Amino acid sequence: MRPIMVILNIETSATVCSVATAQDGETVFEKTSIDGPSHAQLLGVFVDEALKDLRRRELQLDAVAVSSGPGSYTGLRIGVSMAKGLCFGLNVPLLSIPTLDLLASSATCSSDALLCPMIDARRMEVYSAIYDAELRQVRGVEAEVVTSDAYKPYLDRGKVCFFGDGAGKCKSVIQSANAAFIDGILPLARLMTPLSARAYEAGRFEDAAYFEPFYLKDFIATIPKNKVISRK
Numbered sequence: 001m002r003p004i005m006v007i008l009n010i011e012t013s014a015t016v017c018s019v020a021t022a023q024d025g026e027t028v029f030e031k032t033s034i035d036g037p038s039h040a041q042l043l044g045v046f047v048d049e050a051l052k053d054l055r056r057r058e059l060q061l062d063a064v065a066v067s068s069g070p071g072s073y074t075g076l077r078i079g080v081s082m083a084k085g086l087c088f089g090l091n092v093p094l095l096s097i098p099t100l101d102l103l104a105s106s107a108t109c110s111s112d113a114l115l116c117p118m119i120d121a122r123r124m125e126v127y128s129a130i131y132d133a134e135l136r137q138v139r140g141v142e143a144e145v146v147t148s149d150a151y152k153p154y155l156d157r158g159k160v161c162f163f164g165d166g167a168g169k170c171k172s173v174i175q176s177a178n179a180a181f182i183d184g185i186l187p188l189a190r191l192m193t194p195l196s197a198r199a200y201e202a203g204r205f206e207d208a209a210y211f212e213p214f215y216l217k218d219f220i221a222t223i224p225k226n227k228v229i230s231r232k
Helices: 039-056 073-090 099-106 189-201
Strands: 006-011 017-023 026-033 063-067 094-097 114-120 125-131 137-145 160-163 179-182
Touching: 006 039, 006 073, 006 189, 017 039, 017 189, 026 039, 026 189, 039 073, 063 073, 063 189, 073 094, 094 099, 094 189, 099 114, 099 125, 099 189
Parallel strands: 006 063, 063 094, 114 160, 160 179
Antiparallel strands: 006 017, 017 026, 114 125, 125 137
């Protein structure tokens, strides 16, 4: 018989903190918080509960999968750091799942439409890519300021479905009749299950020692106004 495949999925690329374990491509455990960016406090607790659940089921972990970005700089670092620690501590391989691939695989739109997942990158900027109905990339990942013409070449050809936490702020800007907006699609660990299973079966493992998230943009530190000392 084929060995049971058990994968722990971690998603911390945005405000959601989410962990899920899957057995042979089926989610068997999930913990998710959508109450805000509290990954540093919650992720370790969720992972500990997931590992306890595996022990209760008498299952051994085969791999750890992490959502690899783009997204929140801090969120990605927390998730990847946890994933690496688990891989080294448990001697299992690391899988990475691009966050926009995850979002695109979660959307349901008409078969003739293009899919455009959007991750909020603050102000009117988003991280996005464009996929066809078969989830093949039509346009690669970009960080862009959304204007009324940003997606015009694709909207002129047909329907484009926009979704993700960056799509809501674009509704008033993208006015084309071919634009459709889908609410409620979030990057969740349980939605990583089919993608991480395929990656494992294909042997697409990362080097845990050197793997880095796909930040797309450099981290920019800001100083709170109440911490700024005026100079005279």
